Amino acid sequence: MTGQPAVSAPASAPSGRIERVSTRPWSRHRTISSAIRAARDGGVVSVVAGVYRESLTVDKSVTLVAENDGGAVELVAPHGPALAVRSGSATIRGFVLSGTGAVVVAATGRLALESTTVTGGAVQVSGDASATLRDCAILRTGAAPGLIVADQATVVGTSVEVTETGGAAVEAAGSAQVTLADSRMGGVGGGALVAENATLTLTRCEIGPSGGVGVEVSGGAQARLTDCQLHDLAAEGIRISGSATFGPDWWPPLRPEHAGTPGAGETGETGGVLVRRCTISRAASAGVLLAGYGHLHLDESTVDAARGPGVLAGGDSRLSMAGSRINQSGQTALAVRERAEVRLTDGAFADSAANGLYAADDGRILMHGCEVRRSEYSAVHLTGTASAALVECTIADTPEFGVRASDRALLRVEGGTITGAGLGGVQIDGGADAELRGLTVSDSRAGVRVDTPHRPLLTDCEVRDVEQTGIEVAPHAGLLARHCRIASCGAAGVLVDAYATPTLEECEITDIGGSGLVLWEGAAPMIRSLTVRECRKNGVYVGDGAHGSLTDCDISRTDYPAVHVGVDADPALLRCHVHDAATDVDQTDQGRATFEECWSTDVAEATLPTEPVAARAVPAGPGPRRPAAAPRAGATSKVPELADLLGQLDDLVGMARVKRDVGTMVKLVQTVKRRREAGLAPPPMSRHLVFAGNPGTGKTTVARLYGQLLAALGMLERGHLIEVDRGTLVGEYVGHTAPKTQAAFRKALGGVLFIDEAYALVPTGGGTDFGQEAISTLVKLMEDHRDEVVVIVAGYPDEMRQFVAANPGLSSRFSRTLTFADYSSVELVQIVEKQASRHQYHVAEGGRAALLTYFDGIQRGEGFGNGRFARKVFQMMTERHAARIAEMDAPSTAELSTLEADDLHVDDLEVAG
Numbered sequence: 001m002t003g004q005p006a007v008s009a010p011a012s013a014p015s016g017r018i019e020r021v022s023t024r025p026w027s028r029h030r031t032i033s034s035a036i037r038a039a040r041d042g043g044v045v046s047v048v049a050g051v052y053r054e055s056l057t058v059d060k061s062v063t064l065v066a067e068n069d070g071g072a073v074e075l076v077a078p079h080g081p082a083l084a085v086r087s088g089s090a091t092i093r094g095f096v097l098s099g100t101g102a103v104v105v106a107a108t109g110r111l112a113l114e115s116t117t118v119t120g121g122a123v124q125v126s127g128d129a130s131a132t133l134r135d136c137a138i139l140r141t142g143a144a145p146g147l148i149v150a151d152q153a154t155v156v157g158t159s160v161e162v163t164e165t166g167g168a169a170v171e172a173a174g175s176a177q178v179t180l181a182d183s184r185m186g187g188v189g190g191g192a193l194v195a196e197n198a199t200l201t202l203t204r205c206e207i208g209p210s211g212g213v214g215v216e217v218s219g220g221a222q223a224r225l226t227d228c229q230l231h232d233l234a235a236e237g238i239r240i241s242g243s244a245t246f247g248p249d250w251w252p253p254l255r256p257e258h259a260g261t262p263g264a265g266e267t268g269e270t271g272g273v274l275v276r277r278c279t280i281s282r283a284a285s286a287g288v289l290l291a292g293y294g295h296l297h298l299d300e301s302t303v304d305a306a307r308g309p310g311v312l313a314g315g316d317s318r319l320s321m322a323g324s325r326i327n328q329s330g331q332t333a334l335a336v337r338e339r340a341e342v343r344l345t346d347g348a349f350a351d352s353a354a355n356g357l358y359a360a361d362d363g364r365i366l367m368h369g370c371e372v373r374r375s376e377y378s379a380v381h382l383t384g385t386a387s388a389a390l391v392e393c394t395i396a397d398t399p400e401f402g403v404r405a406s407d408r409a410l411l412r413v414e415g416g417t418i419t420g421a422g423l424g425g426v427q428i429d430g431g432a433d434a435e436l437r438g439l440t441v442s443d444s445r446a447g448v449r450v451d452t453p454h455r456p457l458l459t460d461c462e463v464r465d466v467e468q469t470g471i472e473v474a475p476h477a478g479l480l481a482r483h484c485r486i487a488s489c490g491a492a493g494v495l496v497d498a499y500a501t502p503t504l505e506e507c508e509i510t511d512i513g514g515s516g517l518v519l520w521e522g523a524a525p526m527i528r529s530l531t532v533r534e535c536r537k538n539g540v541y542v543g544d545g546a547h548g549s550l551t552d553c554d555i556s557r558t559d560y561p562a563v564h565v566g567v568d569a570d571p572a573l574l575r576c577h578v579h580d581a582a583t584d585v586d587q588t589d590q591g592r593a594t595f596e597e598c599w600s601t602d603v604a605e606a607t608l609p610t611e612p613v614a615a616r617a618v619p620a621g622p623g624p625r626r627p628a629a630a631p632r633a634g635a636t637s638k639v640p641e642l643a644d645l646l647g648q649l650d651d652l653v654g655m656a657r658v659k660r661d662v663g664t665m666v667k668l669v670q671t672v673k674r675r676r677e678a679g680l681a682p683p684p685m686s687r688h689l690v691f692a693g694n695p696g697t698g699k700t701t702v703a704r705l706y707g708q709l710l711a712a713l714g715m716l717e718r719g720h721l722i723e724v725d726r727g728t729l730v731g732e733y734v735g736h737t738a739p740k741t742q743a744a745f746r747k748a749l750g751g752v753l754f755i756d757e758a759y760a761l762v763p764t765g766g767g768t769d770f771g772q773e774a775i776s777t778l779v780k781l782m783e784d785h786r787d788e789v790v791v792i793v794a795g796y797p798d799e800m801r802q803f804v805a806a807n808p809g810l811s812s813r814f815s816r817t818l819t820f821a822d823y824s825s826v827e828l829v830q831i832v833e834k835q836a837s838r839h840q841y842h843v844a845e846g847g848r849a850a851l852l853t854y855f856d857g858i859q860r861g862e863g864f865g866n867g868r869f870a871r872k873v874f875q876m877m878t879e880r881h882a883a884r885i886a887e888m889d890a891p892s893t894a895e896l897s898t899l900e901a902d903d904l905h906v907d908d909l910e911v912a913g
Contacts, residue, residue, distance in 0.1 A: 022048040032075065036062055041088070047073045047095075055099075056083045058090040058109075066094030074098060081105040085129065092116050101144060106131055106153075125176075126150040133157035141165040146188065149176040149198070156180075163187045168212065172198035172221070180205055191230065194221040195242075201225075208232040214280065217273050217294065218242045228278045237280035237287045237303065240273050240294035240317070275301050283307065287326065290317035290340065298324045306330060310352065313340035313363070321347050329353060333375070336363035336386065344370050352376065356398070359386035359409070367393050378402070379421070382409035382432070389414070396420050402444065405432035412436075419443045425463065428452050429474075436461050443872075447471055447486065450479045450502075457482075464488045465872060470509070473500040473525075480505075487511050488875070490700075491723065492541075493532070496523040496548075503527075510534050513700075514723075516558070519546035519571070533557045539581070542569045542593065550576055561586035562600075565593040573598050584608050642666075642712040649705050653834065653867070654827040655698055661818050662706060669713050686815045687715070688782065690804060691794040693820025696866030699794045700754065702818070707752035710790060717750030717788070724753065726760040729774040737770040741777040749788050758793035759803040779809035823866050825855035831870040832877075836899060841878065843899045850901035877903040 019035035020028060029035040032052055035045040044063045049071035055078065066073035075082050077099035083092065085106040093114040097103050103121035104113070106129040113123070117137045122144045125131045130153065138146040139162070146162035149155050151174040160183040162169040169185035170192040172178045178194070181203040185191055190212030194200040200215070200223040207214045207230045214230035217223045219242040230237045272295035280287045280303045287303035290296055290313040300323040303310045310326035313319045314337040325348045326333040333349035336342050336359040348371040349356040356372035356379040359365050365388040372379040372393070378401040382388050387410035395402045395418045402418035404427040405411040411434040418425040418441045425441030426448040428434045433454035440462045441447045447463030450456055451474035458481040463470040470486035472495045473479050479502035486493045486509045493509035496502055499522035506529040509516040516532035517540045519525065524547040532539040532555045539555035542548075544566035553576040555562045561583040565571065570592040577599060578584040584600040585607040587593055600608040646666070649659055672682040687710070691699040704721045711719025724744045731737040745753060755761075761771035782791055793803065793814060800817070804810050823831065829851045836843050843851070851873070858864075865872070880903040885891050 017043045019043065019045045020048070021045060021052075023050040023052070024048075032056055032064065036060075036064075049073055051076060053078055055080050057086060058084065059086040059088055061089040063091040064093065064095065068094050072096050077103065085109050085111045100142065102148070122146060122148050124148040124150075125153040125155050128152050130154040131156075133160045135159045137161045137163070138165070138169075139163045141167070143167060143189075145169065145171045145190075145193075146185070147171070147178070149178050150174045151176060153177075154179075158182055161185075165189055168193045169207070169210075170194075170200070172200055174198060177201075179203075185210070190235075191215050191233070192223075193218075194223055195219050196221060199223070202228050204228065206231075208282075210234060213237075213239045214283070215239070218292075223273045225273075225275045225278050227276070229281075230278065230283075231281045233283040235283070236285045236289045236308075237283040237306065238273070238275065238296075239286075239289045239291075240296055241290075241292040241315075243293040272296065275299065277301060279304065281305055286310070286312045287329070288312070289314075290319055291315040292317065294318075296320070297322070300324060302327065304328060309333070309335045309354075310349070311335070312337070313342055314338045315340060317341075319343070321345070323347065325350070327351055332356070332358045332377075333372070334358070335360075336365055337361050338363065340364075342366070344368065346370065348373070350374055355379065355381045356395070357381070357388075358383075359388055360384040361386065363387075365389070367391065369393065371396075373397055378404045378423075378427075379418075380404070381406070382411055383407040383430075384409065386410075388412070390416060392416050398422060401425070401427045402441065403427070404429070405434055406430040407432060410434070413439045415439065417442070421445065424449055425466070428456050435459075440464070441466070447489070450474060450477050452477055454478070455480050455502075458484050460484070462487070465875075466490065469493075469495045470512075471495070473497060473502045475499055478502055481507055483507065485510075488871075489513060492516070492518040493535070494518070496520065496525050496546075498522045499524070501525065504530055507531070512536065515539070515541040515560070515564075516555070517541065519543055519548060519569075521545040522547070524548045528552060530554075535559065538562065538564045538586075539578075540564070542566055542571050542591075544568055547571060549574070552576070554579075556580045558582075562603075563587075563593075565591035567591065569593065572596070577601070578603060578608060642709065645705055645709050645712055649702070649709075652698060652701065653830045654823050655702070655820065658698075658702060658818050658820055661816075662702065662709070665706075665816075666709055666713070669710065669715055673713060673715075686813065688791045688813050688816075689793075690800050690814045690817040691792055691820060692797040692800045692817055693794075694796060694822055694864065694866060696864075696868035696870075697820035697822060698867060699820055700756070702820075703752055703754045703792045703794070706792070707790060711751075716752075716790065720748075720751035722748040722751060722753050723756060725756045726771060726774075729755070729778075730761065730770045737773040738777045741774045742781065745778070745781045745785075745789070748791075749785060751789065753789055753791045755791065755793045757795045759795050759799035762803055762806045775807050775810065779807070779813070782813055822860065822864070823870070825852055828855045828867075828870045828873075831867050832874045835871055835874040839878070841881075841897050841899055844901070846901040847877075847899045847903065850904045854904060873904070876905070880905050 019039045021035045042061045046065050048067050051074045053076045074096045082097040082099040083104045087109045089110040091112040096117045098120045101121045102124040103118050104123040106125045107127040111131040113133045113136050115135045119140050143166035145167035146165045147170045149172045154177045157180045162185045165188045168190035169188040172194045173196045176198040179201040184206045191207040191210045191214040193216045196219045198221045202225045204227045209232035211234045213235045214233045214237045216239045274297050276299040278301040283306045286308040287306035288311040292315045295318045298321045303326045305328045307330040309331045310329035310333040312335045317340045319342045322345045327350050329352040332354040333352040334357045338361045341364045344367045346369045350373045352375045355377045356375035359382045361384045363386045368391040370393045372395045374397045379395045379398045380403040382405045385408045389412040391414040393416040397420040399422035402421040402425045406429050408431045413436045415438040421444035424446035425444045429451040434456040437459045442465045444466050446468045447466045447470040449472040455478035460483045462485045464487040468491040470489040470493045475498040477500050482505045484507045488511045490513040492514045493512040493516040495518045498520045501524050503526045508531040510533050512535040515538040516535045520543045527550040530553040535558045537560045539558040539562040542565045546569045549572045551574045556579045558581050562578040562581045563585045565587040567590040573595045575597045579601045583605040584603045600606050707719040710716040729741045877899050
């Protein structure tokens with residue numbers, strides 16, 4: 001607003017009450033000051049267009065009206081204020097007031113500026129004065145602020161524009177009150193600064209661009225912002241410090257069981273800062289900063305594209321957010337430090353460059369119904385002595401952990417989901433403690449990992465569709481898990497590491513790519529009423545020197561022996577039932593397990609009785625056994641026949657080129673064996689391989705078969721598979737890496753060491769780290785044990801080429817690459833059909849056609865899950881099928897086992913993973 005509308009003297013003004021001013025020689029008043037002196041109290045002064053160089057002092061009630069028909073009325077102060085109100089009531093309409101410093105000053109009385117422009121200096125209202133501004137502009141003030149309000153003064157403005165100020169647009173202090181609506185503050189040195197005990201109310205206002213803070217509230221000041229926009233700010237969007245509080249009734253003590261977030265002002269308390277339906281965007285620092293004892297309620301508002309954290313709460317501040325969003329923060333979306341307390345309801349944090357939520361020191365957080373998506377670091381990270389309660393929250397898509405509690409933090413989770421976590425759903429480490437109830441972790445690299453001296457509680461939780469282990473209890477750690485379900489894990493269902501002492505009660509482990517329950521040396525878990533079924537390896541793997549008790553457990557449908565007991569392992573099994581498996585128990589000669597009232601049914605090779613009997617030790621016996629999941633030294637196994645293994649390879653969906661390459665290598669190995677038997681030198685060959693392909697293309701499955709094939713041909717002793725990654729091989733400090741790599745390599749002797757994502761051992765950018773030490777250790781071990789182990793490295797094709805080229809020792813040992821192509825749509829349908837057949841389902845013709853159409857239409861980026869994705873589609877179809885069948889009164893056997901096109905409902909199905 002830089003120009004002025006035409007304003008004329010009101011026609012209804014009482015006769016004799018109007019004093020007219022003009023620069024013409026015949027005018028009664030040549031100066032405005034003369035007209036004011038002559039005007040009666042309450043009178044009107046009408047000023048003809050022109051430039052008037054004078055300073056006005058008003059000490060009566062008077063209205064000054066500009067006659068703008070012939071141009072603007074400009075009042076230029078030669079010195080001091082252009083207008084000073086000392087008493088009475090002054091109304092200024094249609095003027096342009098110019099000067100320097102304070103152009104308009106009101107220390108007492110009442111001032112009204114209407115359709116007026118103030119340029120060159122500030123409007124200053126102080127004392128007990130009051131002012132109203134309507135359709136006004138304050139601009140080009142030099143270094144001065146635009147509007148200064150102090151003491152007990154009151155200012156109310158509508159459609160006010162403050163621009164081109166070197167200082168803040170608005171400054172309020174003392175006990176002043178400033179209320180602005182439909183106003184704009186842009187191109188200013190700062191937005192609105194309110195201090196001491198002042199109050200600022202902004203409605204439908206715009207602040208920005210600003211060379212400083214958008215709104216700063218300090219001391220005991222208050223602020224109310226409604227439907228405002230703050231944008232393009234050189235500092236914080238909103239900065240709150242001091243002791244602006246809402247009072248104890250608004251903020252009762254934070255309790256973990258408290259799930260609601262009270263709305264600020266609901267109790268009628270004054271104080272604090274209220275921000276409702278506002279947008280804060282493109283702040284160069286934090287979008288919102290709280291310090292001291294400041295209180296803020298952020299309601300249905302959005303913080304966008306802050307270059308620092310979206311919201312940072314520190315000191316003893318209190319923050320309440322309801323229905324608000326923080327997007328695209330340059331750092332953490334919400335950071336809570338020192339002793340700050342935060343309550344969040346129905347909020348959303350997305351696309352932050354660091355954590356979604358970070359709490360440290362003694363910060364406390366309560367989240368209810370919130371979403372945290374696409375953070376570059378862990379979605380939620382607690383450290384120090386911070387505590388957080390997450391109630392029915394959704395956490396998705398982070399390359400690190402969904403939720404991590406470290407140091408001495410306390411975590412509580414009630415319900416909610418965690419998906420797409422690149423390192424794992426939940427990590428509890430250091431001295432942290434946690435209570436997880438009703439949480440679902442899915443479609444992540446791992447599920448829940450506990451590495452703390454405390455005993456975190458997991459109740460009614462579900463971990464499913466994870467690439468690696470479902471629940472991992474680190475060495476010497478503890479855990480209490482009740483009524484939990486672990487399903488569809490690529491590695492172990494539950495891993496109990498060395499000397500860990502967890503308790504599992506009434507849990508279920510199903511559809512596991514490795515062993516269901518794995519116990520390492522010294523582990524002593526207490527397991528009650530555990531169900532384990534459908535494991536590609538053992539149901540329960542008790543490693544060398546492991547202990548513990550298993551009571552009332554049910555173990556079935558395992559590809560390897562249902563229970564494996566290693567050297568010097570002495571678990572106690574009571575009333576456990578093994579059924580529908582090839583072998584019930586595989587115990588080494590030095591195993592000391594005891595079985596009381598345990599039995600097996602529908603087992604081809606049974607050691608346990610077919611009915612419960614008294615306690616006894618189960619001998620190892622000389623009978624045939626299948627290989628254990630991760631055998632230690634001293635274990636024995638029978639290798640499947642070569643023809644059977646080649647049949648398994650041929651039965652895999654797709655992989656025509658891989659099958660051909662493996663077949664060629666089998667023939668080469670057979671030739672090597674025959675030439676040796678004939679006393680001839682063997683042809684040159686490298687058994688170590690590179691498996692290059694995208695996720696879900698069958699690399700691990702083929703690696704397992706390859707090891708068994710070499711064992712069947714007599715080239716490896718056992719042919720078992722040990723799967724590792726960078727985390728297994730690389731230590732955290734100097735001298736830690738080589739022992740870790742050597743330990744993993746020793747486990748693989750006689751079999752296959754499978755290194756997934758091997759390129760992660762080579763640091764990005766050509767730097768150095770402990771990954772190089774792991775590679776050097778591997779190269780030496782491969783040379784020292786060239787006839788005892790096969791090493792297979794796997795990962796994305798381009799990255800694997802770079803990996804092999806990174807070290808001369810690697811390129812000479814990995815001379816053959818097997819390329820695993822992505823599955824075609826027809827092959828993905830075949831995978832779904834195989835899954836269906838395995839689980840006693842049948843895909844109808846219409847369902848098959850719908851699947852083919854669906855697979856043809858999906859986008860296949862780098863993270864596309866291939867076979868893993870097809871298995872997710874099958875699982876989703878069974879869930880939809882179950883919902884459909886549940887509505888039938890008496891479904892037939894065919895209806896119970898047939899998947900139709902209607903069961904393919906993919907709206908919520910993620911393509912990646």
